[in-house]
Amino acid sequence: MNLMNDVYTIVDNFPVLTEQFKSDNVFQSVVLFEFLKPEMYQELRKEILDGSFVKVINPIMYSYSSQDKISERLTNLFESKELLLFLEGVTEIEGLKLNKLTVSKYEWKDYTVMHDDANLEEGLDVFIDFTEGWDDVTAGGQITYYLGSDQYYTLPIAPNSVGIVHTLSGYQRFVKYVNNKSKTFRLFLHARYRI
Amino acid sequence: MFVNDLFNPSHKLKVDEYQEEYKQNSPFPHLAIDEFFIEEKLDEVISALEDEEFFLKEADLFQFIQTSDLSESSNPIFREFVSFLLSEEFQSFIEAITSCKLSRKKVDVTGNIYSDTDYLICHDDKLPERKIAFIFYLTDLKEKIGGSLNLFESEHSYPTIVTKKIIPRYNRLMFFEVTPTSFHEVEEVVGEYFRVSLTGWLYESDE
Numbered sequence: 001m002n003l004m005n006d007v008y009t010i011v012d013n014f015p016v017l018t019e020q021f022k023s024d025n026v027f028q029s030v031v032l033f034e035f036l037k038p039e040m041y042q043e044l045r046k047e048i049l050d051g052s053f054v055k056v057i058n059p060i061m062y063s064y065s066s067q068d069k070i071s072e073r074l075t076n077l078f079e080s081k082e083l084l085l086f087l088e089g090v091t092e093i094e095g096l097k098l099n100k101l102t103v104s105k106y107e108w109k110d111y112t113v114m115h116d117d118a119n120l121e122e123g124l125d126v127f128i129d130f131t132e133g134w135d136d137v138t139a140g141g142q143i144t145y146y147l148g149s150d151q152y153y154t155l156p157i158a159p160n161s162v163g164i165v166h167t168l169s170g171y172q173r174f175v176k177y178v179n180n181k182s183k184t185f186r187l188f189l190h191a192r193y194r195i
Numbered sequence: 196m197f198v199n200d201l202f203n204p205s206h207k208l209k210v211d212e213y214q215e216e217y218k219q220n221s222p223f224p225h226l227a228i229d230e231f232f233i234e235e236k237l238d239e240v241i242s243a244l245e246d247e248e249f250f251l252k253e254a255d256l257f258q259f260i261q262t263s264d265l266s267e268s269s270n271p272i273f274r275e276f277v278s279f280l281l282s283e284e285f286q287s288f289i290e291a292i293t294s295c296k297l298s299r300k301k302v303d304v305t306g307n308i309y310s311d312t313d314y315l316i317c318h319d320d321k322l323p324e325r326k327i328a329f330i331f332y333l334t335d336l337k338e339k340i341g342g343s344l345n346l347f348e349s350e351h352s353y354p355t356i357v358t359k360k361i362i363p364r365y366n367r368l369m370f371f372e373v374t375p376t377s378f379h380e381v382e383e384v385v386g387e388y389f390r391v392s393l394t395g396w397l398y399e400s401d402e
Contacts, residue, residue: 177255179383
């Protein structure tokens with residue numbers, strides 16, 4: 001399918017990535033850059049932006065835009081053998097099943113807050129970042145995990161990066177408020193896998 | 196000093212008017228009173244605040260800087276200010292307007308500064324025994340700068356849209372009863388401006 005850059009398709013490279021993924025005893029995660037082949041990244045980004053977005057607002061919980069319909073092609077990509085082999089190889093978690101696929105856009109004044117009713121279960125989060133021109137790191141918009149006891153982990157914002165996070169029961173996740181320093185919009189694809 | 200001298204005496208004569216206005220205000224009962232304090236007294240508080248240490252408060256819901264609880268401050272200006280907040284004079288004034296019975300024993304109050312990009316997302320303030328939320332504004336801001344206190348209409352106990360904006364004005368007191376539907380937010384400050392306030396809660400009487 002030629003989805004990912006070659007370096008991520010070579011099975012012999014997986015142990016190094018696994019080591020990074022498991023380097024933190026508490027929070028298993030890895031962020032990889034230049035993840036998709038450049039032409040695939042551009043193609044998917046265009047496909048996503050050509051789709052229609054719906055603004056969803058619940059002031060005490062979230063404000064963002066979500067793609068109302070995910071294409072079959074995108075779903076197939078995230079259920080593909082190529083990607084599952086990669087994810088299971090790097091995480092050493094077997095039997096991943098795609099549970100949910102969403103595409104989200106965050107602009108100025110958008111956010112998602114943590115909520116007791118939205119605690120995560122064990123699973124695997126995969127975020128592919130399509131955000132471009134996010135030059136000011138103080139603009140907000142970071143995907144952040146809260147593990148309890150004041151422990152926060154934040155995924156960096158970079159185009160064509162993938163964040164892979166093994167979530168445990170009770171983790172919470174939020175997207176930091178996007179402030180007036182943002183010159184463009186956050187765009188990412190989130191695949192949630194059941195373990 | 197404060198207990199007898201801080202409070203602009205003209206307000207005491209307007210309790211009935213304020214009570215009516217408080218009840219009528221929407222989306223939930225609240226009141227903003229301008230020129231609340233005698234200015235030179237308030238300026239003493241502002242000077243004292245300049246000597247306090249502020250700490251960054253940052254989470255999913257907010258970003259701003261805040262002092263420690265001033266009710267535990269050793270600074271004599273804040274001790275007197277807190278005495279004022281707990282005084283019969285102030286508490287009975289608020290009780291008369293809101294019809295809430297308040298504790299004379301407990302108050303939370305902190306100094307807060309919102310600068311460029313700071314915000315507080317919509318929430319209801321609801322915690323056990325918190326009865327009245329109050330804000331003493333210490334700076335003026337124009338509406339386009341942000342920093343307004345936005346009040347939300349609610350439906351089926353969920354906030355829907357902002358229907359009222361309280362703009363920060365020097366020497367303005369704003370307060371409302373904390374209820375499950377007192378949804379509010381502080382709009383992000385945009386630009387090199389400072390929204391400075393003393394903010395806190397009065398508590399429910401346990402008698």
